[in-house]
Amino acid sequence: MLFEDNSFDINMSMFMPDVKLFNRDSNILEPMEGFLRGNMFKDLYKPYKNLTYFKLNPKTEREKMLYKIMALSFAINDLNLYLDLHPDNKEAFDLFKKYVEEKRTLSKEYDKVYGPLSVTKTTGSKFNWINSPWPWDDFGGGLYV
């Protein structure tokens, strides 16, 4: 969490992305940074008062993996909106394709271990798409524990 005074940051372990910065001069942030901010674009980012954004605090391997998938999914969506108006921007499109590929690989792994994130990825002997947790479920603070 990044309040400027960092007053209640004590119990938040850092969740640092292990994805390398793609291009330091770029206006486009890397997926985990953009995801945490809710905004992939440096020049569009405007915090409210002194409130910036929070770090995530995954408690399990499952949660950590899911957050990476969610971060890639977020990055893909925000680049998608940009590309809608700038389809000829090579940097954005190359990143878009890169993240789609990374998400595909990671999702495949996740689906296999923890169950499908999309209904069409349901495999095996049982239709486990219906299994909890659903995204709105609350399991006492750790949604995907």
Add this chain to the structure above:
Amino acid sequence: MFKYKKYTNYPINICKKDLKMAKYLITQFGGSNGELAAALRYFSQKFNMPDDYGKALLNDIATEELSHCEMIATMVHQLTKDASAKEMEEAGLGGYYAEHGKGTYPTDANGVPFTVTYFAVTGDALADILEDMAAEQKARAVYENLIDLTQDEEVLRVLLFLRQREIVHFNRFKELYEYYKKKGLE
């Protein structure tokens, strides 16, 4: 065609019951500047966009907004799920409880149910996009009001995320508006 992914747009893990916050927050689901109005507004307007830029942008933002409806409803659900009828009543949600129990129904912060009259479809691309720009700014302002009303960092983090989405969407709509203006649309 839509495909469902079994995760929210941003993680939501609220463990602390807060009925007052739930009462305020639900306006971003069913209020005039909320996510449901946004989703339906762009979804309905997209059919009359004059070119591929407008069609793509309204289509894709509408889709994202639908996932934001799910986020707000998830927050309201998690904030209220352990509450008793009496606690609901004490928080000013007695009427809500009478109508909807612990269900999640799209209303504003004063209990006024959602209505499609919150948005317009004029058939005029520039007029519609100007409304979209205003809608994003109003939604951002409401998120800021809501941020002022909470201390719970699990609520705050989601509101800060969603507020940024309004800023990004506003800027995309603005770009589209300026592009159509330059193209000579009136």
